[in-house]
Amino acid sequence: MLKVTISLEEDILQFVDQYAQGNRSAYINTLLAEHRRRILATEMIAALKQDAEDAEYQAEIAAWNSVAGDGINARAYYNTLSQPSAATHLCQIQVVFNTLNN
Known part of the structure; x- marks a missing residue:
């Protein structure tokens, strides 16, 4: 895993801290992985719909x-x-x- 530095608005950081259970990195990584999965699923469905019309x-x-x-x-x-x-x-x-x- 790579280390990066990011800037967050204060209220966003408070939200992360509220739900991260002491591990900000793991929580943010989990959120981004789920977001990526949703995007890929949406893209896959769009591609399948396009294939259906071809x-x-x-x-x-x-x-x-x-x-x-x-x-x-x-x-x-x-x-x-x-x-x-x-x-x-x-x-x-x-x-x-x-x-x-x-």
């Missing part, structure tokens, strides 16, 4: 879906991978998107 992308997904029943047990295969490929991530994103749209 006819060319949807045609490509449909083409890939036509070979999805080729006898490969996708879940078992995925579990054997130490580092999932980009195609695996694309499949996961598509599953998340389908879940969000239902």
Whole structure:
């Protein structure tokens, strides 16, 4: 972890001290990590919505879906991978998107 110096308004510092339980750094780090997670989730949903509106992308997904029943047990295969490929991530994103749209 890196050390940094920041300036806070007095009322913000009082708020941090009220909830930090003696560890300002951990509290601020936790807040920022959660904020980052929310931003990334919002960006992911926006990207998935954009993909849903992209006819060319949807045609490509449909083409890939036509070979999805080729006898490969996708879940078992995925579990054997130490580092999932980009195609695996694309499949996961598509599953998340389908879940969000239902």
